[in-house]
Amino acid sequence: MSAAAIEVGALAKVFGGLAAVDGVSLTVAAGERRVLIGPNGAGKTTLFHCITGTLRPTRGSVRLFGRDVTQDAEHRRTALGMGRTFQITNVFPELTLGENLALAIVGTDRRKWVVHRPMEAFESVRHQALESLERVGLEGRADQPAKLVSYGERRQLELALALNTKPKVLFLDEPCAGLSPAERQRISKMIAGLPRDITLLMIEHDMDVALGLADRVTVLHQGRVILEGTPDEVRANAQVRDVYFGHA
């Protein structure tokens, strides 16, 4: 039996006296598209950070493709096939779009240690970067500094960066945050069009986008999982409605 892409076991993260994540277990199968939803403060981003390696959990375990990565540094997880985007856009503002992507492309292989040849000399890198830009709708802008590009376009770049790390499992933290409806459409189409061999774990606030993209949905509330099921099951569930719109 092949290992699940992501396996979180009884994970908890405590800050001071507060448990942001309070015993969460979840399993995401390879190729699955899972969306994490929940009201603000539910612990979604903290959980994310624990799985991707930005934070170390207080208790519990994280496995990627069967490997225990609970205490591993982020770069190690990336080497195992993890790719991620950040909730607050985290690109390289002073560098050009092409340079941004070049860093992502060589990040997972030995080329990043080359000291004696200029980056421009790597034809395949340039080619891949240009292709990437085209795919996210930023063609022709390779030489523009990232800080001069619009917010929505930087979000697209953010996604492109993650895609270029040869990910087997992709973590997207609110990819549509701060985007106009048209931009949201574009990003969700891009995500929907991703190859099925990439496992997806996504945090998203926009219910339509979330339920439209998901195979399964996990609902978090106050650091715990209160429901896990198909989009339809979640849509119909009264407790979820309470948590979001009522009195939980």
Add this chain to the structure above:
Amino acid sequence: MTSAILQAINGVSLAALLFLLASGFTLSFGLMRVVNMAHGAYYLIGGYVGLSIAQTTGSFALALAGGGAAVVVLGYLIDRFLIRRTGENHLAQVLLTVGVAFVLGDVALQIWGGDNLMVPAPAFLKGAVILPGDIYYPKYRFVLIFLGAFVGAVLWLLYKKTQLGAVVRAGVDDREQVNATGINVDRLFVMVSALASFLAGLAGVAGGAFLTLYPGAEWEILVYALVVVIVGGLGSLEGAMIGALIVGLLDAYGRWLLPEFSYFVLFGPIALLMLFRPRGLFGREH
């Protein structure tokens, strides 16, 4: 009384002086996120001003107060017109305040010259104490220890037991929080800044009565204070106290056992600290 104990007293007396300097530096950083590399120059200027006051009025007390006060004024001007303009850019702060220190150093050189000068202290503070074993030991070192302990106790009480201290502690923890409570943050900053400056100037006069003042002293004492702050952790008052003791004792024993490598003795703990606790003993993630 064994040499080891004598060296320990030496170390503690240096620690007292370093604490005066380091406490201000670390609180300035903790609360205001300001790195002030001119702190050593403040020590020197305070010392020189105190020297001149002592020479003209004959009063050591006046020298201590005057040296401190002079640096408060100087520090305020530098902060208001120069440091403020760097925001939280630490790189710019370091460069700017190093520049200020260089200017102050040369100005001091022009005014007070390049010789080793000693601040005249009253006779009852100088001279020797006779310790068990018929050993003559400089009384002034005990004066320094007393001064350091006294200031330490006052700062501790202020910091831990008063409302003002609570506000400062909250500010060190989370500046936004203090802003939100409506307390006049600007005035708080000015007060803490003034206290730091005063202590630096005071240290200059107190130190200058024993260690002498000379061009370059401002950097030597600053580096010691920096090591104290690194070891203790930026922003922590306890860190400044413990760090000062560690540095003072290491320096004393280092000079005694390995005089040619005494600076090297400081290297050991810093290197070890880098390996296991890069933020210092009591530092936090900032």
Add this chain to the structure above:
Amino acid sequence: MDRTRIVLALVVLAGLLSLPFAAGPFWTGLATQMMIFGLLALSVDLLLGHAGLFSLTHASFFAVSAYTVAILQVRYNVPTALAAPAGIVAGTLLALVFGLAVRTRGVYFILITIAFGYVVWGVAHRWSSFTGGDNGVTNVPFPAIGAAAITSHTQYYYVVLAAVILCGLGYRLLIRSPFGLGLRGIKASETRMQSLGYRTSLHLYAAFVLSGALASFAGVLYVYYNKFVNPVAASFPISVEAALMAIVGGSGTIIGPFIGAGVVLGLRNWVSSFVEMHHAIMGVVFIATVLWAPQGLVGLAAQLRARLARRGEHKR
């Protein structure tokens, strides 16, 4: 634009090549100093302008390599062919140790490098039996490798010029390489780089050691020029000046540190002819640069060019 740059470069090169004959020994000596300290400033800028690490300990590598060369040549009669590489190795070994500092960031890093720098200065100062204390090591001969022996300051000027040009070319390759781009990525966002698979601390460590090696090389060039070395070479003001030169000239560029060296040394030379306050002058330059020209002279020149270009467009 590129044509202008090439022409400018050729003019400058022609000037540099003819300097000793056109301007005489005083200017030759000053220019040699500017190149040596420019190289030191360049080494500091590899970390500052590209990796975002502000090191104030580079005088340590500079001095350790200078002392190694001096002691080997003067006391043990070791020839240049061995002494010079030994100097670079010594400085680089120290950088391997001091590189521990990259476990910290920001202010902590700056403070730790300052402390490290003082350790070296203190040892140079107090270990008088080995280092000569305040007097240092004197009577360092000109370099000589086999039959090729330098016999004059003019000849040495050309050696330094060649060395600096070679270093500049190598540096250019380095900063344009994937590794160099990686450093700039780390400076922009370390968290992003980690999530892209970079072991950032290792990258920074490698950069630190490379930069230490370059500073050591500058130290070797220095000791043969100066003919003696004393604790001042390891002092805090030297490290600070190197950073200042990089910033005044233009951090993040290749030519910036050298321009900065020219400005700082030139200014000091001019001012010291009528007042002995060169630290204060340096201090004022620091303050002025930080407040009004943080991008340095190269940055100002770029701004000026941009403004002129816009003016030109308006006119059309």
